Amino acid sequence: MKKDFLYNEIAQNIADKIRTGVLKAGERLPSVRMLSREHAISINTARRIFLELEAQSLVQPRPQSGYFVSALNYLKLPLPEVSQPLPAARNKEPEELISSVYSNMGRSDLTMFSFGVPSGNLLPLAKLKKEIVQATRELPEGGTEYELLQGNIKLRRMVSARSLAWKGDLKENDLITANGCMSALALCLMALTRPGDTLALESPCYPGILQLAVSLGLKVLEVATHPVSGIDIDALKALLPEIDVCLLVPNFNTPLGYCTPDERKREIVSLLARHNIPLIEDDAYGDLYFSAERPKCCKSFDKEGNVLWCSSVSKTLAPGYRVGWVAPGKYKDRLLKLKLVHALSATSVVHEAVGNFLMTGRYENHLRHLRKTLQENYRHYALAIAEHFPAGTKISRPQGGLALWVEFPGEIDTAELYNHALAKQISIAPGRMFTLQNQFQNCMRLCIGLPWTDDLALKLRQLGNLARMM
Template sequence: MSKEILYLKIAKIIEEQIATGTLKTGEKLPSIRTVQKIYNVSINTVKQAFLELESKSLIESRPKSGYYVSRAFNTRLALPSINKLHLSDKEKTPEDLIGKVFNTLTNKDFTQFSLGVVDKSMLPIAKLNKGIIKVLRNLEDSGTGYEPAQGNINLRRNIAKWSFTWDGHLTEDDIVTTSGALNALFYSLITVTNPGDTVAIESPVYFGILQMIKSLGLNIIELPTHPVTGVAIEDLKKVLPKIKACCFVTNFNNPLGSCMPEENKKEVVRLLTKHNIPLIEDDLYGDLFFGPSRPKPCKAFDEAGIVMWCGSVSKTLAPGYRVGWVSPGKFKEKLIRKKLLHTMSSPPLFQEVIADFMEYGRYEHHLRGLRNTLYNNYLFFQRTIEEYFPENTKISKPQGGFVLWLELDPKIDTAVLYDIAVQHKIGFAPGRMFTQHDQYNNCMRLNFAIKWDEKVEHSLKSLGTLIKQQL
């Protein structure tokens, strides 16, 4: 048995012990040396196994003390269910719900668990403002001129440098800048598909991706998604003959928070390369990990150029700047032509500001604080839900990002619950927004990237009470 398989096997045994409650929250794990003796393996193999568990937020290391079962993992609430593969289901479009939710977003009295952005209190706004002044002073035409269609050279250089955080070996020439990640997905889709083609996506999936794919006249296959490990390879294999492209959020997807294991990412890239099917990879949340290191995107394993790696700073730094990018692999020239046709060029000012922010390590410094805040918020939310929501509530266990997926009693319709919650000035995203089928009616997505205070805690408790009243 290879060393690689061995460490995964040990990690899996410990993971099962945590899942079944044999190892309880806060309990100390046997030492690395003890595990080494039990399994008769090298110290390095055990360290790799522990690293694997840490990257899933299952265990946490405490300096000079050892490894413990993470507070985040063990909850008495079960994981959400995995849906079935629907290949010919009748559609039930979610536009009615999306419109309703967006109508309340500007209401300042609301506790907004519905919007998928980071609260402004968590953003370095003063530093970004200084960056704008600095850039305006130094830009030759104060940002009024056109950029090349490929995008700002300074930003592309910094994104390429940043790719080293996940073992990426990109150069500035591999990157095309866009107006946010959705715009990157849009250019990628129109580059590799034509109306009538079919695209495979995760399910549940962010409604913006769903709406965009539909608007381009494309068909959709929703693949069942495990709340921890993402899309199953076997389900992907079943649909390969039918699809022209895949669009996956492989790291901490929205709304489930699942993160595809590295082995699965390698296999996905291998399969799609073999069938020459492009993978549009939305890596929007990859930098918001709770474990010790950033999970690699599928792009890290792409040798044939079939992965179109998309990202932005919309979820980490400045949502309104609309600064995003794509590394389109072998489709670069065609994608640049599409961008030239649609938007000519991206606004240079905010690209320069973000490039400047990334240049001197400020982005990494900001991310460290943000990740810490988000992880603590996740624990606050998890404990409050466990205490105040019905006992049969199921809850996702994201290893990064900032959204929670809840599955309630089958008798609850979250579209009806939403109308009741709005009267109590509480907003959330009902589950049916995240599919084209009639499903997830008893599910909801909550954003935990909001400032945790008494009002938020009270609103979360009230939401739990409203659910109990509905039962």
């Protein structure tokens, strides 16, 4: 554990120096052997650190010369500001804006930068169809019967096996299936809260979570969040007396795309457990990492059963299948009672098919290709933004996931930009959707889960030109 901490600390330290300009583009870095000697780490660990930085496009290897700081133009773009939400609960949804954006769902005439899911062109559709047919053959009565309340055994077994990659060590009996990650989050919130309770969230936050919280009558506290490391723990500590439940997306949060460092995750889990505040963890993006290995979850550090870990394949494999799950820790009985009332059973055939897909190893093969595509897309998007967007534009540095957060100079209102872009058959997600407060009007989220084409490049250029005219 200490070795992992040192590895992450060294990699993060070098990454921060590159991002903040302490290490300049083109500058040569210490050799693998020198890094090994300086920090008293093995040669293999030193190599892993450079591979990690290379995966984030921060360094470039040169044959016979070593590693150099990447000279890519987009790294010169500054990071978005640390969010500064008001330290008071607000429940002001931009309902008209959200309704307008979501009404575009399913439109084939638009370039959909607005929805954070991978394009069907990036998914193994033919293989999934075969799994559906196979599941229909294998299940009793062709899958027409209700399944166990806790959910499909094969799916739970495969999810528990995959948890070993992030030190989750889950067993199939620790899991309950749900109809997508949002369904799992809803079950958690219904089990843990009553109307009037206060929920703490990162700011900015996924609009669906905000809408869910408001629909349940909860007060929402948005907590200051850094675009690289995630939620500000000091800000969270200051708000603890008011918080009943905390919901975080520490791995590749949408819209910022950061990955909260392991030590910060550990500190958050310990802090909330000491104050008996349940932590709901949305890990829907955890498998979409750009680094060399899958990041740990808050659940990895959970010793009291206080973390309710939720995830799905909606962001990685099949958004429309609605296959999700939750490891609810000590709250398992509460969730099972609620599932009995609100869902009873998932769609048996679909959950069996996904369980089969995970079991064959095809899922991991698909993820390797998808992660590579998303990382390349990020580079393409960032280069286009650096070239075509207004001076002073800032962008996030996603370490995985499907989102790129863009912050324009203050005079540009992205709700207005949304209307101009729609006239050009382009749909974006304005920043005001990601908060219940009066902030992020000059920001937007772009989905990087679209196949990169000349037409997509043109749409980004058009979007930049529209922003320039504003």
